[in-house]
Amino acid sequence: xxxxxxxxxxxxxxxxxxxxxxxxxxxxxxxxxxxxxxxxxxxxxxxxxxxxxxxxxxxxxxxxxxxxxxxxxxxxxxxxxxxxxxxxxxxxxxxxxxxxxxxxxxxxxxxxxxxxxxxxxxxxxxxxxxxxxxxxxxxxxxxxxxxxxxxxxxxxxxxxxxxxxxxxxxxxxxxxxxxxxxxxxxxxxxxxxxxxxxxxxxxxxxxxxxxxxxxxxx
Numbered sequence: 001x002x003x004x005x006x007x008x009x010x011x012x013x014x015x016x017x018x019x020x021x022x023x024x025x026x027x028x029x030x031x032x033x034x035x036x037x038x039x040x041x042x043x044x045x046x047x048x049x050x051x052x053x054x055x056x057x058x059x060x061x062x063x064x065x066x067x068x069x070x071x072x073x074x075x076x077x078x079x080x081x082x083x084x085x086x087x088x089x090x091x092x093x094x095x096x097x098x099x100x101x102x103x104x105x106x107x108x109x110x111x112x113x114x115x116x117x118x119x120x121x122x123x124x125x126x127x128x129x130x131x132x133x134x135x136x137x138x139x140x141x142x143x144x145x146x147x148x149x150x151x152x153x154x155x156x157x158x159x160x161x162x163x164x165x166x167x168x169x170x171x172x173x174x175x176x177x178x179x180x181x182x183x184x185x186x187x188x189x190x191x192x193x194x195x196x197x198x199x200x201x202x203x204x205x206x207x208x209x210x211x212x213x214x215x216x217x218x
Contacts, residue, residue, distance in 0.1 A: 080197055087199040087211055091192035094201065098218040103185035105205050106130065106155065106166040113155035115168050116184035118215075121148045123172040123179040130155050133165040146172075150184065150215070184215055 098107075106113035113130065126143040141153060160166065172179035188204040199211040 088192060088194055091189075091199050091201060091211060094189045094217070095191060096189065098186050098188055099201065099203070099214045100184050100186055100216040100218060101203065101206055101209055101213050102182060102215070103187070103206055104167045104169065104183035105185045105187075106157075106164075106168055107186040107205075108157050108160055108164050108166060109162045111157050111160075113157045113160070113166060113168075114152070114186050115155070116150060116152040116186075117170045117172075118150045118182040118184060119146060119148045119172055120180035120182075121174065122146070123174050125174075126151075126170070126172045126179075126181075128153060128155075129169040129171065131167045131169060135167075138166070152184075186218055 100116065104115070106115050108114075115128070117128070119126070122145070124145045126146045128141040128143070129137045130139040130141070132138045139155065141155060143151070143153075155168075157164075157166075168183065170181040170183055172181045185205070187206050189201050190204055191202040193200045193202060193208070200208045201211055201214065202208055
């Protein structure tokens with residue numbers, strides 16, 4: 001009685017390859033092994049119960065499909081590498097500029113402390129507590145009702161020295177219910193780096209963060 005070959009199993013080695021080049025070579029080798037197995041099977045098939053043309057065509061179609069998928073994966077990996085390289089070039093142009101990321105540190109310069117926040121939903125009462133280096137409330141900004149989304153503010157820092165370690169805390173509510181908020185801070189890009197396929201920005205206050213963590217470019 002005839003038996004069938006599983007082309008997906010025959011290609012299992014190539015699909016687990018760790019590099020694009022090895023994957024391509026593994027796929028080609030596995031495809032050849034599959035064809036050799038298919039020919040052997042046809043040569044040793046039961047004459048009284050031979051494989052029909054539909055069965056052979058189906059198995060050949062499967063090997064073509066799997067080979068095509070591996071080729072596509074190799075192409076996608078190459079495109080991803082090029083994309084990261086393009087991001088690195090774009091990231092390099094950000095060095096020395098400010099970006100907005102999640103965080104609650106105030107960017108104090110020239111007598112003003114800049115920060116922001118993102119409200120998950122509309123709030124009828126919003127305030128921001130400015131905290132000094134010891135965590136004590138130095139000032140409170142009142143905003144009243146605000147819509148959902150991103151908002152920025154500038155606190156009059158007065159005589160507070162540039163770069164002082166001040167932070168802020170957002171308080172938002174709608175009626176008796178608290179509204180979820182995310183603090184946003186401005187930070188300076190000092191350098192860029194890559195880790196695998198990830199582009200990272202080295203920020204002055206926040207350290208290393210992925211490029212995807214940038215909320216806005218200032």
